[in-house]
Amino acid sequence: MTLYRLLLLAFPKKSRREFGDDMEQMFAAQAREAKASGASMVRFWVDAFADALWHGGLERSTELAAAISRFVDAARRWRWWMQALRQDLRYAARLMMRTPGATSIALLTLAIGIGANAAIFSAVDALLLRPLPYEDPDRLVMIWEKRIAEGGVTNVVAPADYLDWSRMTTSFESMAGVASGTADLTGAGEPVRLFSASVSPAFFDVLRVRMKLGRTFRVDEAAMGRNRVAILGHGLWQRRFDGDPAAIGRKIVLSGNPHEIVGVLPQTFDYPDSAIEIWTPLALEGGSQPPSRGNHFLSVYARLNDGVTPDQARAEMDRLSAMLSEQYPESNRTHRAAVVPLRDELVGPVRTSLLLLLAAVGFVLLIACVNVANLLLARAAARRREIAIRAALGAGRARLARQALTESLLLAVLGGVAGLLVARWGTGVLQQIAPRNVPILGLQRIGIDPRVLLYSFGLSLVTGVVFGLLPAWHFASQGLSDALKDGARSRGGLRRRLRASLVVSEIALASLLLVGAGLSLRSFQTVLRTDAGISTHGLLTTLITLPQARYQGDERHAATFQRIEERFKAIPGVKSVGATIALPLTSQDGRRSLEIEGVPSTAEAPTRAHPRGVTVDYFRTMSMQLVSGRTLAVTDRRDAPLVAVVNETMARRYWPGTSPIGRRVRLFDSGWREIVGVVRDVRHWGLERPVNPEMYCPMVQLPFPFMTFVFATDGDPASLTPAVRNALHEIDPDLPLSNVRTMDEVLAISMASRSAAMSVLATFGVVALILAAAGIYGVMSHLVSLRTGEIGVRMTMGARRAEIMRLILGEGLLQAIVGLAIGLAAAVLLMRSFQALLYEVSPADPVTLSAVAGVLIATALLACVVPARRAMNVDPVTALRQ
Numbered sequence: 080m081t082l083y084r085l086l087l088l089a090f091p092k093k094s095r096r097e098f099g100d101d102m103e104q105m106f107a108a109q110a111r112e113a114k115a116s117g118a119s120m121v122r123f124w125v126d127a128f129a130d131a132l133w134h135g136g137l138e139r140s141t142e143l144a145a146a147i148s149r150f151v152d153a154a155r156r157w158r159w160w161m162q163a164l165r166q167d168l169r170y171a172a173r174l175m176m177r178t179p180g181a182t183s184i185a186l187l188t189l190a191i192g193i194g195a196n197a198a199i200f201s202a203v204d205a206l207l208l209r210p211l212p213y214e215d216p217d218r219l220v221m222i223w224e225k226r227i228a229e230g231g232v233t234n235v236v237a238p239a240d241y242l243d244w245s246r247m248t249t250s251f252e253s254m255a256g257v258a259s260g261t262a263d264l265t266g267a268g269e270p271v272r273l274f275s276a277s278v279s280p281a282f283f284d285v286l287r288v289r290m291k292l293g294r295t296f297r298v299d300e301a302a303m304g305r306n307r308v309a310i311l312g313h314g315l316w317q318r319r320f321d322g323d324p325a326a327i328g329r330k331i332v333l334s335g336n337p338h339e340i341v342g343v344l345p346q347t348f349d350y351p352d353s354a355i356e357i358w359t360p361l362a363l364e365g366g367s368q369p370p371s372r373g374n375h376f377l378s379v380y381a382r383l384n385d386g387v388t389p390d391q392a393r394a395e396m397d398r399l400s401a402m403l404s405e406q407y408p409e410s411n412r413t414h415r416a417a418v419v420p421l422r423d424e425l426v427g428p429v430r431t432s433l434l435l436l437l438a439a440v441g442f443v444l445l446i447a448c449v450n451v452a453n454l455l456l457a458r459a460a461a462r463r464r465e466i467a468i469r470a471a472l473g474a475g476r477a478r479l480a481r482q483a484l485t486e487s488l489l490l491a492v493l494g495g496v497a498g499l500l501v502a503r504w505g506t507g508v509l510q511q512i513a514p515r516n517v518p519i520l521g522l523q524r525i526g527i528d529p530r531v532l533l534y535s536f537g538l539s540l541v542t543g544v545v546f547g548l549l550p551a552w553h554f555a556s557q558g559l560s561d562a563l564k565d566g567a568r569s570r571g572g573l574r575r576r577l578r579a580s581l582v583v584s585e586i587a588l589a590s591l592l593l594v595g596a597g598l599s600l601r602s603f604q605t606v607l608r609t610d611a612g613i614s615t616h617g618l619l620t621t622l623i624t625l626p627q628a629r630y631q632g633d634e635r636h637a638a639t640f641q642r643i644e645e646r647f648k649a650i651p652g653v654k655s656v657g658a659t660i661a662l663p664l665t666s667q668d669g670r671r672s673l674e675i676e677g678v679p680s681t682a683e684a685p686t687r688a689h690p691r692g693v694t695v696d697y698f699r700t701m702s703m704q705l706v707s708g709r710t711l712a713v714t715d716r717r718d719a720p721l722v723a724v725v726n727e728t729m730a731r732r733y734w735p736g737t738s739p740i741g742r743r744v745r746l747f748d749s750g751w752r753e754i755v756g757v758v759r760d761v762r763h764w765g766l767e768r769p770v771n772p773e774m775y776c777p778m779v780q781l782p783f784p785f786m787t788f789v790f791a792t793d794g795d796p797a798s799l800t801p802a803v804r805n806a807l808h809e810i811d812p813d814l815p816l817s818n819v820r821t822m823d824e825v826l827a828i829s830m831a832s833r834s835a836a837m838s839v840l841a842t843f844g845v846v847a848l849i850l851a852a853a854g855i856y857g858v859m860s861h862l863v864s865l866r867t868g869e870i871g872v873r874m875t876m877g878a879r880r881a882e883i884m885r886l887i888l889g890e891g892l893l894q895a896i897v898g899l900a901i902g903l904a905a906a907v908l909l910m911r912s913f914q915a916l917l918y919e920v921s922p923a924d925p926v927t928l929s930a931v932a933g934v935l936i937a938t939a940l941l942a943c944v945v946p947a948r949r950a951m952n953v954d955p956v957t958a959l960r961q
Contacts, residue, residue: 089132090139167485174486182490184853185451189494191846192447193542194501195440197527197535201506203433204531205524207426212349212521214287215382219421220389222254222379222396224414234670236377238363238370240403240414244379245279247399250392252384255282256361256377259352261624261785263815264319265332272624272817273315274354275333277306277361285382291316293327293342302365309333310342315356333359335626351425351520372410373672380421393418410672425520432836435913439592439843444542446588446847450854452546453581455487487547488540495539502535503527512835578858579894586898586939587905589851590931594906595913596844597927599837602918606833611826612761613663614702618822619796620662621803623814624785633782637717640778640786643810644694650802652794657697658778658786661689664822664829666764670771675733676743676751688729688772689763690746692781698724698758700791706730708740708756715777721752722777727760729772744774752776765829767918789822796821836916848938855942859891884947891943895936903928 175182210216222244224234236256245254255278262275280296288295291313300306309331311320320326329340338359361377363370383392396416404411506525623643630639640658647656661667673688697703698710706727715722723744730739743751752774760770778786790799804816820828827834873883910922920927 089136090134093142094138167482168489170482171486171489175490181454185454185490186494186497188447188450188850188853189491189539189542190497190501191850192440192444193491193495193498193535193538194505195498195843195846196437196444196538197498197502197531198505198509199433199436199440200534201502201527201531202509202525203437204534205521205526206429206519207433209521209524211422211425212347216422217420218252218383219285220381220383220392221419221421221424222381223417223419224375225417235375236379237372237375237410238377239372240411241377241379242363242370243403244396244399244416245281247402248395250384250387250395251381253281253285254379254381255279255285256363256379257282258361258376258378259355261622261817262333262357262359263335263624263626263813264357265813270813270815271319272815273356274352275357275359276352276355277359279361282358282380285380287382288348289345291343291345292324293340295342296360300360301362303362304365306360306362307336307338308341308360309338310344310358311340312356312358313344313346313348316343333357334624335628335630349520349523353523372407375670381418389418389420428832429519431913431915432832435595435836435916436839436843438909439595439840442588442592443843443847443850444538446585446850446854448542448546449581449585449588450850450857451487451490452548453578453854453857455483455490455546456578484544484547488543491539491543491546492536494542495535498539499527499532499535502531509839512838579890582855582858582891582894582939583898583901585851585854586895586935587902589847590899590902590935591906591909592840592847593844593931593934594903594927595910596837596840597931598910598917598920598922598924599833599840601920601924601927602916603830603833603837605919606766606830609762609766611664611766612703612759613822615664615822615826617792617794617796618700619790619792619799619803620787620818620820620822620825621800621816622785622787622818623807623816625814627784630784634717636784637779637782639810640694640782643807644696644788646806646810647788647790647803650790650799650806652792652799652802654791654793655696655700656694656788656790657700658694658788659697660692660778660783660786661763662787662789662825663701663761663763664765664825666768666829671746673772674745676745678733686733688725688744688774690723690781691773691775692778692783692786693775694778694786697775697789700789701761703761704759706757706759707738708754710756710758711775711777715780717779719780721750721780722755723752724756724758724775725754726758726770726773726775728770729774730757732772749781766826767833787818833918848934851935852938852942855891855895855939856945859887859943859946887947888940888943891939891947892936895939899932899935903932906931 211219213219222236224236224240238256241254241256245251248254257279258277260275260277262273264271264273278296280298280301283290283295290310293310295310296308300308311326316322316326320329326340326343330337331340332338344358381392383389393416396418400411400415404414506527510522510525623640625636625639630636644656644658647653670687670689673686675686678686693711695711695713695715698705708724710724711722725739733739734742739754739757742754744754745751754774758775761773762768762770763773764771788803790796790803792799800816800819803819807814807816873886907923907928910917914922
């Protein structure tokens with residue numbers, strides 16, 4: 080039987096499945112009969128073999144013929160479909176060329192809508208949708224210090240806490256601390272100030288970075304005195320070392336200390352702070368002092384162990400934090416750890432803004448679709464007799480609807496191609512206006528790539544279907560008799576209602592965008608009106624850092640900065656000069672634990688402040704107002720009693736209802752300081768951020784190796800830059816100026832995020848307003864043409880021209896009011912979801928809603944004026960003849 084089963088392979092699979100078992104049983108019965116009758120078994124098998132080949136071949140040839148027939152039929156149908164498609168495309172192209180003006184307007188409208196969507200999608204894709212550019216990114220987290228009593232959950236970490244975490248935890252494969260700063264690079268061309276980062280040796284293991292050249296840091300290099308090695312960013316290696324592999328092992332000087340280049344990062348390495356160009360080991364141990372628990376400045380990155388979830392890691396970090404709190408109650412009693420997925424940390428600051436922009440461009444595209452649908456409906460109305468003839472010749476409703484959809488899809492695809500040019504321009508604008516004060520990972524990836532091209536193509540097809548449905552329905556629904564009767568009342572009334580609904584939808588969509596733009600503008604204006612506590616006009620700022628190798632010790636730092644300040648005061652055109660370790664509006668932070676005489680510090684009410692080392696003239700230069708007491712004086716020398724000036728927030732928080740003058744405070748690493756004055760609050764963290772307790776100490780009593788100098792002048796502050804540089808080089812020719820900016824520029828940078836969002840939303844709002852006005856004009860013009868006969872009858876019956884004007888304007892106003900009611904209600908509900916982007920402005924802000932309503936009603940009336948004037952000038956006799 081096995082041999083017969085092989086013979087059955089001659090039959091098609093379908094036959095074997097249906098009849099194979101029966102054929103085997105029949106063959107077995109015949110074989111038994113042949114053997115019983117004594118017939119020749121050889122002849123029996125030869126007959127069986129021939130029978131199987133013959134009948135199996137016949138069935139296979141029949142099956143093959145059927146398959147060929149089906150293929151031929153499918154090919155014929157495909158050729159028919161393709162021929163019909165080519166005919167429809169050629170016909171659609173001829174129609175578009177026949178009306179170049181209307182076609183150009185439609186293409187421009189679609190290009191704006193599709194291009195804006197593609198540009199915003201490229202940003203959403205690069206920043207929100209794509210995985211982080213690291214290996215196993217879902218296992219990467221950031222660990223912050225959490226202080227629930229103070230309302231802070233993402234505070235920087237103290238070095239000692241980080242070291243304890245890294246040694247005690249079992250949830251993480253590796254953990255690394257990062258401290259950002261600056262470094263003066265010499266020994267490789269002209270001296271230059273670079274943004275740098277000191278990182279734990281495990282940092283590159285956490286992110287799984289493979290070097291372009293050389294190696295990463297060794298564990299023994301994370302100690303004082305042994306950390307004289309550096310890793311170059313790819314851009315710095317190309318720019319300063321011409322991409323020479325021999326740079327590995329070369330000596331350079333960073334801030335006066337010699338360093339050996341041990342590695343070069345790959346070009347593909349992406350770090351949130353793209354300004355950082357050079358990396359050095361973070362040396363926390365091996366010095367004369369143990370790692371600090373009171374000075375917080377580290378950002379901590381970590382990689383979860385296999386099988387460990389973020390929740391498990393949080394539970395362990397909570398346990399470790401509680402242990403450290405018991406072990407070090409003075410510094411850690413209110414500290415806990417916050418474990419945040421790296422993706423949430425990087426994407427969080429921009430997610431809401433991008434989603435709002437994506438919604439905005441979606442509304443722009445919907446308005447564009449309504450406009451193009453209106454245009455195609457007008458064209459369809461003009462082609463009613465043509466459609467009637469085609470229907471009379473046998474074209475069915477499906478064929479007519481397919482022709483309309485083909486026309487709309489061709490228009491949409493061409494609009495999408497033009498939209499790519501708009502998108503290319505838009506992505507460049509997005510990169511230019513992106514806020515520089517917020518690290519954004521993936522900003523450089525924003526652009527036109529295959530994903531954006533695929534999105535644009537799909538969006539074009541969807542758009543073509545959306546605005547092509549109404550014309551297709553119009554073609555398919557009108558009967559032959561209706562098409563031959565231009566004056567049919569029911570159909571004309573239906574078209575008028577459809578056109579009116581288009582006007583309503585455009586007004587509603589435009590109002591959504593304008594409310595968003597208006598609320599953003601109102602928030603921006605409210606922020607601008609916020610008192611910064613300082614004057615920003617006529618001020619120039621620059622950061623000066625003293626290299627530790629050449630300027631060692633607090634006394635040397637203070638003496639050098641005093642000499643620099645005296646030389647700066649002698650520059651012609653300078654009214655006054657002051658200096659601070661942390662410039663207002665920059666969010667530069669340095670909070671410390673504080674002991675207040677007579678005020679206990681508890682876990683529920685910890686006492687902390689942000690100390691600022693400043694020079695005597697800093698308050699006068701920044702126009703800071705004194706509330707009580709005095710400011711700092713030249714008599715507050717290093718050997719004099721320690722003093723401080725506090726801000727109003729600190730005075731209210733720690734001495735409510737009383738004056739802090741004469742009270743004493745003590746930082747964790749210094750003696751008691753007497754408070755000698757109170758100054759008005761300064762918006763250090765930005766105009767829209769709350770003010771924290773700040774205390775200003777004389778620079779000579781709280782020295783730092785870096786200071787930001789501020790110059791007050793009556794003229795253009797930027798023009799002082801050459802004189803300031805020359806004056807500094809008279810003190811030390813190797814000291815570079817860095818971060819040279821006017822205070823107006825600092826203020827603009829602090830508001831860059833809000834300014835960028837407002838600018839983009841305002842642009843979309845204006846575009847929506849223009850598109851809506853064009854759409855209303857087109858609809859009302861066509862409605863007037865549909866009602867020419869009616870207007871003629873009215874005028875024949877005695878209607879005056881002013882009444883006709885009021886009739887048309889009244890209809891337009893009614894549609895605008897209905898659209899406004901729908902749009903404003905929807906806008907208020909929608910903006911509640913984006914409340915976090917508003918600043919002291921309600922989503923139902925009456926000023927914004929009133930302004931939007933006024934603008935849109937005025938726009939609608941203006942768009943109706945020309946059609947109304949045309950209706951006024953209708954000749955009754957001509958209208959009645961038509």
